[in-house]
Amino acid sequence: MPAWSLEDAKGFRDAAESLKLYRRADLTDQGTPLIDNLYVDPLPHNAILETILRPSTTFVIGRKGTGKSTLFQKLQSELRKTTHQTSAYIDIKTVFESSQVNQELLAKLVKLEGALPPAELETLLLYKEFLRTIIKEIKSELQKRVETSILSRIREKITGSVAELFEGLDGILEEASEDKFVSALGLLNTNVQKKSGFSHETANALKLGANGSPSGPSISGSLERSVKDNETSEHQLNFGEILLRTFDIRDLIGRLKDVLERIGIRNLYVLIDDFSELPEGAMRVVVDVLLGPLNNWSDEFVKFKIAAYPGRIYYGKIDKTKIDEISLDLFTLYGGGDVSRMEESAIDFTRRLVTTRVKHFSDRDPELFFDKNLDELWREIFFASMANPRNLGHLLHFVYESRLINSRTVNIRAIQEAAQRYYHEKIESYFNLGKFLHESFNERSSIFSLKELLEALISRARELRSHDSEVIRKIHGRPPTSHFHVPLQYEPLFQTLELNFFLTKYFEMTDRSARKVTIYALNYGLCVKYDIKFGRPLGEREFRLYFVERFFDYSNIVLAYLAKNQEISCEDCKAKFSQDQLAAIEIFGMLCPSCKAGHVKVQNLSRKYAAELKAIGEELLLPSTELGILQTLHSEKEPMRAAAIAGELDCSYQLIGRRGKHLADKNLVRRFSNEHGTRLFEISNEAEALYFSADESELQID
Numbered sequence: 282m283p284a285w286s287l288e289d290a291k292g293f294r295d296a297a298e299s300l301k302l303y304r305r306a307d308l309t310d311q312g313t314p315l316i317d318n319l320y321v322d323p324l325p326h327n328a329i330l331e332t333i334l335r336p337s338t339t340f341v342i343g344r345k346g347t348g349k350s351t352l353f354q355k356l357q358s359e360l361r362k363t364t365h366q367t368s369a370y371i372d373i374k375t376v377f378e379s380s381q382v383n384q385e386l387l388a389k390l391v392k393l394e395g396a397l398p399p400a401e402l403e404t405l406l407l408y409k410e411f412l413r414t415i416i417k418e419i420k421s422e423l424q425k426r427v428e429t430s431i432l433s434r435i436r437e438k439i440t441g442s443v444a445e446l447f448e449g450l451d452g453i454l455e456e457a458s459e460d461k462f463v464s465a466l467g468l469l470n471t472n473v474q475k476k477s478g479f480s481h482e483t484a485n486a487l488k489l490g491a492n493g494s495p496s497g498p499s500i501s502g503s504l505e506r507s508v509k510d511n512e513t514s515e516h517q518l519n520f521g522e523i524l525l526r527t528f529d530i531r532d533l534i535g536r537l538k539d540v541l542e543r544i545g546i547r548n549l550y551v552l553i554d555d556f557s558e559l560p561e562g563a564m565r566v567v568v569d570v571l572l573g574p575l576n577n578w579s580d581e582f583v584k585f586k587i588a589a590y591p592g593r594i595y596y597g598k599i600d601k602t603k604i605d606e607i608s609l610d611l612f613t614l615y616g617g618g619d620v621s622r623m624e625e626s627a628i629d630f631t632r633r634l635v636t637t638r639v640k641h642f643s644d645r646d647p648e649l650f651f652d653k654n655l656d657e658l659w660r661e662i663f664f665a666s667m668a669n670p671r672n673l674g675h676l677l678h679f680v681y682e683s684r685l686i687n688s689r690t691v692n693i694r695a696i697q698e699a700a701q702r703y704y705h706e707k708i709e710s711y712f713n714l715g716k717f718l719h720e721s722f723n724e725r726s727s728i729f730s731l732k733e734l735l736e737a738l739i740s741r742a743r744e745l746r747s748h749d750s751e752v753i754r755k756i757h758g759r760p761p762t763s764h765f766h767v768p769l770q771y772e773p774l775f776q777t778l779e780l781n782f783f784l785t786k787y788f789e790m791t792d793r794s795a796r797k798v799t800i801y802a803l804n805y806g807l808c809v810k811y812d813i814k815f816g817r818p819l820g821e822r823e824f825r826l827y828f829v830e831r832f833f834d835y836s837n838i839v840l841a842y843l844a845k846n847q848e849i850s851c852e853d854c855k856a857k858f859s860q861d862q863l864a865a866i867e868i869f870g871m872l873c874p875s876c877k878a879g880h881v882k883v884q885n886l887s888r889k890y891a892a893e894l895k896a897i898g899e900e901l902l903l904p905s906t907e908l909g910i911l912q913t914l915h916s917e918k919e920p921m922r923a924a925a926i927a928g929e930l931d932c933s934y935q936l937i938g939r940r941g942k943h944l945a946d947k948n949l950v951r952r953f954s955n956e957h958g959t960r961l962f963e964i965s966n967e968a969e970a971l972y973f974s975a976d977e978s979e980l981q982i983d
Contacts, residue, residue: 283688284649290685292643293650297681299638300674302928318641320355321634323348323614323668330355332607336366336548338576338585340594343609344780345931346671349588352609353552356586360550367541368550371418373567374558375933538582549583551575555931557590568597592776611667612786620788620800620817620828624660627668632659634670635677650685652692661693664815665700665805667785675703697809704806706916709979711781714912716894717972719902725894729887730846731778736980737838738765738784742803742813743982748832756818763808763815764828765835766790766798774839774885775801783807792829800828811982846885853879889981901971906932907940908972911949914964915973920953921962937962944968 299319322329333339333356341349353370360366541549559567575583576599591610608614615626639647651658666672679699680691689695715728745762753760764787767775778784779801788800808815818824849858849866851873858866858874858881866874866881873879887894903911909930914921923937930937941962944950949968954960 283690285643285645285685287686289643289645290650290681292645293639293685294678294681295642296635296638297674297677299642300634300670301678302674314358315641316351316354316358319638320351321630321637323609323630329607329609330359332605333586334359335605336581336584337603337605338599339587339605339607341586341588341607341609342591342594342613343588344590344669344782346669346674347609348670349609350554351670352607353554353586353588356550356552364545366548366550367546368552369418370552370554372554372933374555374931375936376418377559377563547582551583551585553585553587556587557593558931561595564593564595565597568595568599573598590780592773592780610786612788614668616788620790620825623788624663628659628663631663631666631668631673635662635673650691652690654693658691658693658696661696665696665703667802667805672703672782675707676700679703700806701809702806704804704810708782708804708806710912710916711783713973714905714908716897717901717903717908719904722894723884723886726886726891727884728777729890729894730842730885732980733846733887733889734774734838734842735778735783736982737842738803738835739807739811739813739980739982741765741835741838742808743811745832746813750830750832752823752827752830755823759814761814761816761818761827762833763803763805763813764800764817765803765833766792766800766829767835767839769797769799771836771839772799775799788828790826790829792834793826793831798829798834843885846888848884848886849881850884851875851879852882904940906930906936907944907949910937910940910944910962911964911968911972914950914962915969919963920955922959923962926962 320330329352333341333352341352343349357368357370360368541547553567553572556564556567572585572587576585591608611627612623615623617623636647639645639650648655662673662676665676676696676699679702680695683698684691684695712729712732715725718725718728742762742765746759748760748762769789772786775784775786779786782804784801784803786799787802790798790800792798802815803813805815807813817827843860847860849860849863850856854873854876856873856875862874863883866872871881873881910926913926913929923934923941926937926941927934938960941950941952945952945962949965949971951963951965952960953963
């Protein structure tokens with residue numbers, strides 16, 4: 282008989298569910314906040330929390346599930362304990378989705394005499410709605426703060442109602458009227474000279490000259506053609522300046538300060554979540570028009586805390602020397618020493634996080650649920666999750682279903698099976714979704730080129746299982762081949778695969794040729810699936826450099842991939858260039874050496890899967906959110922609420938509701954209400970047949 286009851290096991294399940302929570306899913310128990318009891322800092326002495334509490338703009342950088350939103354919750358909890366600071370949470374992705382321009386309205390406006398071209402007009406309307414929504418969210422968050430935790434203090438300092446306290450903010454919202462922004466359109470149209478970097482925007486000049494000489498008169502002439510290439514940056518700047526003058530952000534800051542100083546608050550922390558979920562253009566709008574000016578003009582009053590993905594950050598004019606950066610990914614957290622110390626620190630965090638959650642929800646010793654070989658088990662749990670809290674939540678949920686409800690303890694085999702299931706259900710589908718993504722053929726082909734690269738990495742890892750070398754001969758049994766290294770300059774190539782958890786940056790070392798290299802680890806569940814032993818040999822001193830052995834140098838794989846899949850060509854004249862020419866082209870700002878006018882673009886295109894991609898009909902292409910809804914409903918195999926789907930996709934339930942209706946109109950999902958009146962979504966048989974078939978996500982491994 283196990284040492285726990287079924288009720289205890291349900292507590293373990295609740296602990297797993299709390300780790301799986303997405304974004305702003307508050308950690309509560311019957312409405313009581315639990316964040317203070319459950320927060321576990323990745324570093325000793327709450328070093329991460331202490332950094333984010335500083336009154337400075339901070340970028341919190343990490344992949345999905347690394348705990349950015351949990352850190353925000355803890356930050357807000359700590360701020361509520363102070364008398365001079367408050368916060369406002371902004372879900373940027375949801376705000377952006379809610380500020381999309383009505384296409385019918387746009388079509389009417391562009392017909393007006395003197396109107397801006399459609400692209401510019403749509404952008405400006407987006408700015409207007411975005412700014413209004415931001416101010417509403419700040420007001421809403423401040424009002425919640427005033428009406429709860431600091432209400433008694435307000436009454437001691439001022440007279441009048443809470444509504445009177447917020448009259449200033451209500452006035453700011455009124456100023457964001459449609460009329461004021463229409464006048465901004467007029468300003469931009471009459472006073473700002475359009476500059477374009479596209480080839481269709483040209484300036485022609487005809488020059489004629491006459492010359493009288495002893496040999497007789499002559500006439501000369503020339504036709505000059507110029508192309509200007511700074512439309513994006515120039516328009517972003519001009520839009521920003523006009524919006525700032527119209528909306529008067531300086532006045533906004535002053536009025537916010539006036540309101541909050543009446544209750545003794547000197548700092549406003551604005552928490553921006555899911556910044557990297559924005560399209561690149563919207564990211565620039567957010568920074569150039571809103572975050573940058575507020576950060577630079579607020580006289581230390583407004584400080585931003587911005588959650589972002591690695592490699593998907595735009596700083597604009599925010600002075601990087603005056604901000605803090607917190608990284609929650611493995612190497613940046615623990616890579617200050619050697620590999621052994623990195624692993625020890627990551628394992629320690631994994632253990633602290635799991636035991637804290639399980640102990641709270643089950644009220645039992647967490648290690649009762651695990652086999653006796655605890656040190657080895659915690660090491661495997663770290664390998665399977667890479668110390669990512671959300672990955673941990675999924676793993677624990679799967680081992681609950683496979684072991685604990687059957688009254689069996691969690692062992693290494695259970696962790697391996699859970700990791701493989703997580704890889705299959707949540708990660709492997711990335712490429713299948715990419716096939717149907719509503720993007721250009723080149724964009725989809727770029728995604729599938731990474732599938733080819735991943736297949737090459739896995740094939741090599743499998744080949745090395747039978748590799749013969751002096752080091753390999755010292756290993757008992759099958760050698761671990763889950764890690765590889767490449768020179769640091771190749772990191773950008775692996776960024777998308779890392780962001781989607783196919784691999785993880787594990788460490789940086791100097792290889793046998795004295796080069797600085799990046800060590801990558803293939804996904805643990807992927808390794809289980811393809812029978813690749815994970816990790817490195819332990820015990821022997823010579824194994825401390827195991828990851829940089831020459832046979833783990835995958836540079837040739839990368840070079841072969843680039844030679845086969847990378848296309849370097851001019852966007853104007855379509856001239857093509859070799860990999861050897863790229864460095865010289867980069868020196869001249871990617872200016873085409875053939876036509877001297879166009880810009881050279883580098884794309885990685887899939888040759889292997891080109892035919893498969895071209896066979897996808899245009900009518901089947903869907904935006905990423907809608908594909909995510911279908912994938913979630915397909916993998917869960919049951920009707921789901923919008924909030925539950927949103928939890929899987931890191932977005933708002935309102936967005937799921939809107940996109941779900943669109944899918945229902947196309948007969949790809951079924952929307953219905955159950956006996957309790959709850960709206961549910963279920964994938965249709967038609968969607969299953971069109972988007973999901975046997976072995977569709979399988980990698981083709983040689």
